[in-house]
Amino acid sequence: MKDVLPAIEQWRARGERVAFATVVKTLGSAPRGVGAKMAVSSSGAMIGSVSGGCIEGAVFDACQEAIKTGKAQLLHFGVADDDAWDVGLACGGIIDVFVEPLDW
Amino acid sequence: MTILYTTLKACLAAEQPVAVATIIDGTGQIGAKLLVRPGEALLGTLGDSILNEAVERDALAMLLRAESGIRSYTVADGDVQVFIETYPPPPTMFIVGAVHIAIPLVTFAKTLGFRTVVIDARGAFATPERFAHADELIHAWPDEVLPGRLTSNSFVVLLTHDPKLDDPALKVALPSPARYVGALGSPKTHARRLERLRADGVPEEQLARLHAPIGLKIGSDSPEEIAVSIIAEVVAARHGLTGR
Numbered sequence: 001m002k003d004v005l006p007a008i009e010q011w012r013a014r015g016e017r018v019a020f021a022t023v024v025k026t027l028g029s030a031p032r033g034v035g036a037k038m039a040v041s042s043s044g045a046m047i048g049s050v051s052g053g054c055i056e057g058a059v060f061d062a063c064q065e066a067i068k069t070g071k072a073q074l075l076h077f078g079v080a081d082d083d084a085w086d087v088g089l090a091c092g093g094i095i096d097v098f099v100e101p102l103d104w
Numbered sequence: 105m106t107i108l109y110t111t112l113k114a115c116l117a118a119e120q121p122v123a124v125a126t127i128i129d130g131t132g133q134i135g136a137k138l139l140v141r142p143g144e145a146l147l148g149t150l151g152d153s154i155l156n157e158a159v160e161r162d163a164l165a166m167l168l169r170a171e172s173g174i175r176s177y178t179v180a181d182g183d184v185q186v187f188i189e190t191y192p193p194p195p196t197m198f199i200v201g202a203v204h205i206a207i208p209l210v211t212f213a214k215t216l217g218f219r220t221v222v223i224d225a226r227g228a229f230a231t232p233e234r235f236a237h238a239d240e241l242i243h244a245w246p247d248e249v250l251p252g253r254l255t256s257n258s259f260v261v262l263l264t265h266d267p268k269l270d271d272p273a274l275k276v277a278l279p280s281p282a283r284y285v286g287a288l289g290s291p292k293t294h295a296r297r298l299e300r301l302r303a304d305g306v307p308e309e310q311l312a313r314l315h316a317p318i319g320l321k322i323g324s325d326s327p328e329e330i331a332v333s334i335i336a337e338v339v340a341a342r343h344g345l346t347g348r
Contacts, residue, residue, distance in 0.1 A: 001112075001116065001189075001191065002116055002217070005113060005116065009113075022187070022189070024128055024173075024174055024187040025173070025174055034172050034173055035172045035189055071134075071135070072126075072128075072134050072135030073134070074128050074129050074134070098126065098128045098187060100126070100135050102106065102109060103106065104106060104107075104108040104109055104135075104137045104148065
């Protein structure tokens, strides 16, 4: 959290809206552990990471959606093919990411 | 509007322990949040006072263990999954010996989220010019500074390899709850150190927890490389590993 706070503060000072993504669960080999965070602003700025780069694109889109809808959701990333996002983790791990607007 | 976020930010800035619990799945209101602080009133709600109390108990226990994760609770309507994220205060590295190695070591430790305290009785070493980047620079003997300050979130690094400074510091650090105690010095220096400490009555189980010679074997040459080898061993200790 500390790594993304300064950027979030800058965005909020500019009147932008913000969404967060947090790794809440990992199985097998995952590049970043539970608690790893990424934050996105309504103008499309991004800070932090939730993986080694394999799922950031999809998570970025989900954050933008959370800013628009105001709704939080739990995303599940596993080995590609059958997950709706069609994003696979090269490392073969499983990562659950919680995406939420910063409205609390 | 964003009272939980603002409070979380203030706790992090003041380095006070705090935990945030969020409903992420199940029958509850997804995204509902509760902020937990030891000895303070709860902020926010997960929508059910019994659930709030159960989560508060778990969050406080997890905070002590510096652990975050999902916990499952059964409420009237079914099961609810709560992600409990804890923010324990940052670990502190106490560096005894304001030597050259300590300068890059403070930089690495700060990058990795440690508070850094540099202690040296020798005024020529403990200068603000050399350690402007340290959180605290204390010009004193280590056995004057360390007593009462070491917790299970403390990491003690001795860099003087001068018995006058190292030995008194070790006699405070080894019996303390400090998570890691390491001392610089060649195997020969360390053997002599062990002899002295044994003669002074330091128990074997305390000597056994001393990391010496300090650092991982990575062929370090320069002060900067030695600092890398030390910080790597400290990171391993933080995760309950030896790095060997």
